[in-house]
Amino acid sequence: MKDKTGKTAERLKSKKLYLLDMDGTIYNENEIFDGTLEFLEEIRQRGAQYIFITNNSSKSVKDYVKKVNDMGIFADEENFYTSSQATAAYIKENYPEQIVYCMGTQSLVEELRSAGIEVVTEADDRASIVLIGFDTENTSEKIRNTCIMLRKEVAYLATNPDLVCPVSFGYIPDCGSMSIMLKNATGKEPFFIGKPEPIMVNCVLKKLGVDKEDAVIVGDRLYTDIKTGINAKIDTICVLSGEAEMKDILEGEIKPDYIFDSVKEIYEKLTEVENE
Structure with missing residues (x-):
């Protein structure tokens, strides 16, 4: 089994956990990529697991479950870990019992509140934390309120650093x-x-009891997905179905362990090994 560059990728077939990005990796907005369903089924057939880890905080876990189920993907809430969940855990651990002002979608606000965090969405002197997320419901009033809050002495957090989100017409x-x-x-x-x-x-690794050498992260962005794997010290696969292009990998400092055109190609390579 070899990746796009001809590098041997045999150890991928022994992985127990695939950590999968979503936008640009398994689908684009509302269009599932060819080969995604086969790839996920192959992971299950191997006795491994897949967890979707996404920086997109505009939807709740329940929203995501419905979205992928509607695409024909087998998944429930246990198959997801989002930046919204990570943010809630981070706030509870580092800023317990503090009030959060949030510039984000209603889904993000509800996700935080369901975790027991008090959230306000208007400028409020009681709030000691300002949190921003990927807000697909943003308004000029929200931006104004956030600027008012940032004039105060507050902790300032953001769910994710992604510059763009892929959609049907581009970004x-x-x-x-x-x-x-x-x-x-x-x-x-x-x-x-x-x-x-x-x-x-x-x-996710701690929750599932999986060792780092048994996990791999798959994504389309070098500065988020691949950098995460490097920071977490697990193997990385960059797929060229989203933001990153081959020239970005060749010319940039962030290098994935493996490169494939898509999850379909990963599936084809995995099954090609089985058929030899």
């Missing part, structure tokens, strides 16, 4: 771009909780 600004907009207005930068921080990966 739209993601949380990282929103943070740049706010920095231009306030001079402040947040601490990013999602990928490439290893927080999400480490939480």
Whole structure:
């Protein structure tokens, strides 16, 4: 079994856990990529597990379960770990009992509240934390309130550093771009909780009791997905079905362990080994 560059990738067939990015890796917005269902079934047939780890905080876990189920993907809430969940865990551990002002979708707000965190969505002097997420419901009023809050002495967090989110026609600004907009207005930068921080990966490995050498992360972005694997010290696969292109890998400093055109190609290579 070899990857796109001809590198031997035999150890991939012994992996017990596949940590999968979503947007740009298994689907694009609402269109599932060819080969995704076969790839996921192959993982199950091998007795391994897959967990979707996504930086997209615009949807709750329940939203994601419905989204992928509608695409024909077998998954429940145990198959997901999102930046929203990681953010809630981080806030509870590092800022217990504090009030959070959130610029994010209603799904993100509800995810935080379901974790027992008090959240406000209007400028409020009681809030000691400002959190921003990938807000597909953003308004000029929300941006104004966030700028008001950032004038105060508050902890400033963001769910993820992604600059763009892939959609059917190209890309739209993601949380990282929103943070740049706010920095231009306030001079402040947040601490990013999602990928490439290893927080999400480490939480999943601990929860499932899987060793690092038995896990691999699959994603389409070098500065989030692949960097996360490097930071967490697990193997990485970059697929060229989303943001990253081969020239980005060749010219950049972040190098994945393996490169494939898509999850379909990974599936084909895995089954090719079985058929030899």
